[in-house]
Amino acid sequence: MSNALKNDSLRPELTRKGARRVRxxxxxxxxxxxxxxxxxxxxxxxxxxxxxxxxxxxxxxxxTEALWTAVIEHEILEYYKRHHKQSQxxxxxxxxxxxxxxxxxxxxxxxxxxxxxxxxVITTAEVNELVARMRDEIYExxxxxxxxxxxxxxxxxxxxxxxxxxxxxxxxxxxxxxxxAFRPTIIEQDPEFxxxxxxxxxAIVYGQLS
Numbered sequence: 001m002s003n004a005l006k007n008d009s010l011r012p013e014l015t016r017k018g019a020r021r022v023r024x025x026x027x028x029x030x031x032x033x034x035x036x037x038x039x040x041x042x043x044x045x046x047x048x049x050x051x052x053x054x055x056x057x058x059x060x061x062x063x064t065e066a067l068w069t070a071v072i073e074h075e076i077l078e079y080y081k082r083h084h085k086q087s088q089x090x091x092x093x094x095x096x097x098x099x100x101x102x103x104x105x106x107x108x109x110x111x112x113x114x115x116x117x118x119x120x121v122i123t124t125a126e127v128n129e130l131v132a133r134m135r136d137e138i139y140e141x142x143x144x145x146x147x148x149x150x151x152x153x154x155x156x157x158x159x160x161x162x163x164x165x166x167x168x169x170x171x172x173x174x175x176x177x178x179x180x181a182f183r184p185t186i187i188e189q190d191p192e193f194x195x196x197x198x199x200x201x202x203a204i205v206y207g208q209l210s
Contacts, residue, residue, distance in 0.1 A: 094152035
């Protein structure tokens, strides 16, 4: 977490009003991100949007990097709140848990905000070291979560081989990013398409597809 977000209680000058101001700045930054992309997220644009001075924004976020970090962290938290709520299946059924995770991954790409956010992170990461580091942290967390859920399904498979399978499965799922952009209704209009993806992901994890 960025210092401005995680250290609210450690900085006496960050009163309740100051913490609210931080949330306003980050929220405005997120709005600009979704409207115009990362390059438009800067202190001047946020100050204009919130009708405050550039210096007021700089007090909480001295650098653009600090601001971008806070916006990405905020949106990742929002993403998990919207799409990764508490599991609805039995913890004693690893297959159902894994399938639920895959279904969530499929369904989330029907959310235009998710598509915009991740496309912006991936694109900006190609030219910005900070965003590249954050992209890597985000996706390594996805790999770990998927691997942890897949492990009980293939207990005898080595860690190296399981990771390979999970990465192939994620490559398949990430392809939905593009498909759901130019065919936004494909999932809801074609349930068989969704079932095929779930079946293919399972086949990859079980080693039935390489």
